[in-house]
Amino acid sequence: MELNELGKTGIAVSPITIGTWQLGGPLFFDGKPDGHPDPGKENVIRMIHELGDLGVNAIDSAEQYSAGESECRVGEALKDRRDQWVVSTKFGSRIAPDNTRDDGSEPYTIMPSLEGSLKRLDTDYIDIYLYHCAPEIENIIEGRAVLEAAKAQGKIRSYGISTNNVELLAEMVKHDAIEVLQFSSSLLSESSNAWKLAQDNDLGTQVRGVMAMGRLSGKYFEKKPEFRSDDNRSDWCKDEDYTRYASLAECVPEGYTMAQTAIRWILDHVGCHTICMGAKNIDDYRAAIAAAQLPSLSDEVTWKLESIAVKLV
Numbered sequence: 001m002e003l004n005e006l007g008k009t010g011i012a013v014s015p016i017t018i019g020t021w022q023l024g025g026p027l028f029f030d031g032k033p034d035g036h037p038d039p040g041k042e043n044v045i046r047m048i049h050e051l052g053d054l055g056v057n058a059i060d061s062a063e064q065y066s067a068g069e070s071e072c073r074v075g076e077a078l079k080d081r082r083d084q085w086v087v088s089t090k091f092g093s094r095i096a097p098d099n100t101r102d103d104g105s106e107p108y109t110i111m112p113s114l115e116g117s118l119k120r121l122d123t124d125y126i127d128i129y130l131y132h133c134a135p136e137i138e139n140i141i142e143g144r145a146v147l148e149a150a151k152a153q154g155k156i157r158s159y160g161i162s163t164n165n166v167e168l169l170a171e172m173v174k175h176d177a178i179e180v181l182q183f184s185s186s187l188l189s190e191s192s193n194a195w196k197l198a199q200d201n202d203l204g205t206q207v208r209g210v211m212a213m214g215r216l217s218g219k220y221f222e223k224k225p226e227f228r229s230d231d232n233r234s235d236w237c238k239d240e241d242y243t244r245y246a247s248l249a250e251c252v253p254e255g256y257t258m259a260q261t262a263i264r265w266i267l268d269h270v271g272c273h274t275i276c277m278g279a280k281n282i283d284d285y286r287a288a289i290a291a292a293q294l295p296s297l298s299d300e301v302t303w304k305l306e307s308i309a310v311k312l313v
Contacts, residue, residue, distance in 0.1 A: 088127060185269075
């Protein structure tokens with residue numbers, strides 16, 4: 001695959017990034033799922049290796065995912081091939097000892113979180129280090145100083161945030177405290193203000209949520225999904241009628257699947273550098289890689305898709 005320059009970072013990434021929330025196993029808070037069914041560590045490691053052979057070079061995790069297990073699996077998978085990969089991970093959302101949420105990204109928490117991630121990932125450096133829990137406005141400057149110090153020490157190569165909060169992003173841009181933006185965007189929710197801010201300020205972009213939690217995958221156009229009790233969607237989407245999105249199928253171009261159309265629609269955005277995919281199997285990733293190599297959608301197809309999507313929101 002052809003690599004894209006990640007904004008002004010000087011880092012080159014494949015258009016597809018492996019997301020790892022779904023690869024570490026289940027996690028529960030207050031009896032509610034906040035993770036995914038476990039695909040098995042050996043399967044995860046094998047899939048990461050296969051995707052590397054197919055040209056994928058980017059992978060994203062977080063200290064919270066599966067209470068650190070996702071980072072550990074990434075570290076094991078990349079052993080002896082770390083230099084071939086761009087690794088991003090996130091800080092600020094953690095698991096407390098009593099298995100409750102521990103959210104906080106105050107400046108004094110950054111380095112301990114970083115050291116923990118470096119240990120779990122079994123690496124000396126992280127390419128992209130992102131706020132997972134939004135900083136308070138008054139902490140942006142001090143947080144930047146901590147991140148710059150980590151950068152000077154060679155422990156990170158770039159930093160940024162995972163958020164769709166445009167007001168916060170504007171403040172971070174104002175203080176030169178962001179280089180990479182991870183945000184949610186899909187055919188059902190474009191987040192146009194985030195796209196514009198990223199493009200105007202030459203930020204690297206990692207786009208997540210492209211499948212809209214499976215709504216745009218096409219898998220559930222004819223039947224209601226059945227999510228396991230350890231899948232977060234079993235709680236968040238339990239009352240959702242996924243079949244209502246089937247009207248989008250009439251816009252899918254010949255040679256594309258619905259999922260590939262949704263992926264291609266995001267990749268066609270100016271300033272899109274990479275998509276964080278949450279797939280659990282190699283076949284879905286192969287389809288995503290193929291989508292990155294398909295031609296851009298025509299203006300007519302794009303118009304039809306957007307005309308139907310706006311009615312579904």
